[in-house]
Amino acid sequence: MIANQFALVRREIWEHRSIYIVPMVVAIIMSVTMLAVVIGASAFNKEIEAAIFGASNLVGDAERRFALTGFFAATSWIFLVALAILTVFYSLDALYGERKDKSILFWRSLPVTDAETIISKLLTAVLLLPLVTVAAIIATHFANLIIFSIWVMVKGGNAAHLIWGSLALFDNWLAALIVTLASAVWMSPFVGWFLFVSAFTKRMPLLMAFMPLILIPLIEFIAFRSHYFADAVGGRGDMMPLFRGTDLEGFFDEERLRVNEEVISLLGHLDVGQFLVSPSLWAGLVVCGLFTTAAIYIRRYRDES
Amino acid sequence: MTSLVTARGVSKQFGRVCAVDDVSFEIEKGRIMGLIGPNGAGKTTLLKALLGLTDCDGELSVLGLDPFRQRKELMRNICFIADVAVLPRWIRVGQLLDFVESVHPNFSREKAEALLKKTKVDKRRDSKVRELSKGMVAQLHLSIIAAIDAKLLVLDEPTLGLDIIFRKEFYANLLSDYFDEERTILVTTHQVEEIENILTDIMFINDGRIILDETMDALAESYVELMTSGEQADKARNLGPIAERDIFGKKIMLFEKPNRQRLAELGELHTPSVADLFVAKIKGVAA
Known part of the structure; x- marks a missing residue:
């Protein structure tokens, strides 16, 4: 079972090379952009560069920590957006592609159950994709740290103090890991739904996946003037119960710039316990489980001929 | 002898259409069974039921297992090639x-590597399936299948779309690399004439029903083809041939359970080809 899962997940990486290519491309684009900004600022706009560099030298340690941490956290969010898009396309193709190219007949000729196959695709979407994303986030952070350090050193600054010393790296990375994994689990009902559509639809999986999300709330509103479905689906877009506090504005509060914290901790904003006991999380997992089970039954019972 | 496959009253309905209709048969170990039928006869549905890919009514046992409910166990000991084009292209x-x-x-x-060494695929280890020719894909698939120590091999149109050289080679390799007395093969194809000399048993299926189930040896006993003409032909016709056709002004008549002595007086006797017998049987059912 476990050995099969390893082989099956490896198979997913072979088939869907976008699993690592997309995060790699995003990482490269972001690092190159950062390099270009630094070089551009140095070469063409001495005033701006002087202002940035002056600021990084002059403002207090806490402020610099906050700015760098904020910058790195923002970098991570961009990866989360890429992860979301990648997950949609991956899970919609996961069970559709094999039927389209008929290779399902080959896969099903091997001693692997439909449940094992579909669980491997679910694990790929909810676990592997986020882990690859976190690796790309860390690689990008490293690249940016090196670019900043070289820039600071060229200007005669102390990179060890100004850059590396101003950032709680492990705090930042552990927070990225937790937030990325939690987001994937939080959004897992959608992954389940996409896998179900992917197993079910005969054509246009993308359209088939998103049309009901638009039509059902519309019909519900016209028929009952209610919006339970929209609330339930849209509710996933609200802040996860992982975060302390209520909104992003509070998270990046102007006031906080003035707070003289020794270490700006991202982990400090996360409450894993609160997330794990949240009924919404478990309700979502149940929905994911139901859709996944339905997908298994479709793959098992539907005759493709 | 031991039965590898036992079917009793197996049926499969798709809505109102009965794709397989109350079918019963057995396949014994060490045999090569050909399942022959026109398009839409229920061949593929029957194979899918045997492979546990589709549920069915009636009693079906393959290697002593219920194929649909114990598919994973079954797949350890069964291999199948459903079509030439099912290997993932990427x-x-x-x-x-x-x-x-x-x-x-x-x-x-090791066995797969050794078999591949004999094919053109050997030099293309880094190629994707989509970059290989159809014939090479078939060679690759057969090499993998032959390297699996399975008790039953099911082939559904395994050579469809391949050229004559690959087709001949495919069946030659099948016999030399895969088949032995411990193994059993069930094969369907439209190109009956290419497999009739390797089969030990044959089954005809039409409209979901089995209309013939014989060993190849019994087939040669049970059926005979008479070539005759003129008055002799009229006499022969009175003996009730199951089919008749014209070739170069001669009449060819096919008899089931023939009185060979009587027929020998009326013209030349031949063992009918499976293809001719198949056409006669299907038309006979239709008439």
Whole structure:
């Protein structure tokens, strides 16, 4: 079972090379952009560069920590957006592609159950994709740290103090890991739904996946003037119960710039316990489980001929 | 002899259409069974039921297992090639071998490598399946299948769309690399004439029903073809041939359970080809 899962997940990486290519491309684009900004600022706009560099030298340690941490956290969010898009396309193709190219007949000729196959695709979407994303986030952070350090050193600054010393790296990375994994689990009902559509639809999986999300709330509103479905689906877009506090504005509060914290901790904003006991999380997992089970039954019972 | 496959009253309905209709048969160990039928006769549905890919009514046992409910156990001991084109097109040859090796307990990597060495695929280990010719894909698939120590091999139109050289080679390799007295093969194809000399048993299926189920030896006993003309032909016709056709002004009549002595007086006797017998049987049912 476990050995099969390893082989099956490896198979997913072979088939869907976008699993690592997309995060790699995003990482490269972001690092190159950062390099270009630094070089551009140095070469063409001495005033701006002087202002940035002056600021990084002059403002207090806490402020610099906050700015760098904020910058790195923002970098991570961009990866989360890429992860979301990648997950949609991956899970919609996961069970559709094999039927389209008929290779399902080959896969099903091997001693692997439909449940094992579909669980491997679910694990790929909810676990592997986020882990690859976190690796790309860390690689990008490293690249940016090196670019900043070289820039600071060229200007005669102390990179060890100004850059590396101003950032709680492990705090930042552990927070990225937790937030990325939690987001994937939080959004897992959608992954389940996409896998179900992917197993079910005969054509246009993308359209088939998103049309009901638009039509059902519309019909519900016209028929009952209610919006339970929209609330339930849209509710996933609200802040996860992982975060302390209520909104992003509070998270990046102007006031906080003035707070003289020794270490700006991202982990400090996360409450894993609160997330794990949240009924919404478990309700979502149940929905994911139901859709996944339905997908298994479709793959098992539907005759493709 | 032991029965590898036992079907009793097996039926499969698709809505109102009965694709397989109350079918009963047995396949014994060490046989090569040909399942022949026109398009839409229910061949593929029957094979899918045997492979546990589709549920069915009636009693069906393959290697002593219920194929639909015990599919994973069954697949350890069954191999099938459903079509020439089912290998995933994106996969590389090496990856395919790695994958089968990691999930199939009865797969021998050494044997697969040795078999591949004899084919053109050997120099294309890093190629993707989509970059190989159809014939090479069939060679690759057969090499993998032959390296699996399975008790039953099911082939559904395994050579469709291949050229004559690959088709001949495919069946030759099948016999030399795969088949032995411990193994059993069930094969369907439209190109009956290419497999009739390797079959030990044959089954005709039409409209979901089995209309003939014989060993090849019994077939030669049970059916005879008479070539005759003129008055002799009229006499022969009175003996009740199941089919009749014209070739170069001569009449060819096919008899079931013939009185050979009587017929020999009326013209030349031949063993009918499976293809001719098939056409006669299907038309006979239709008439």
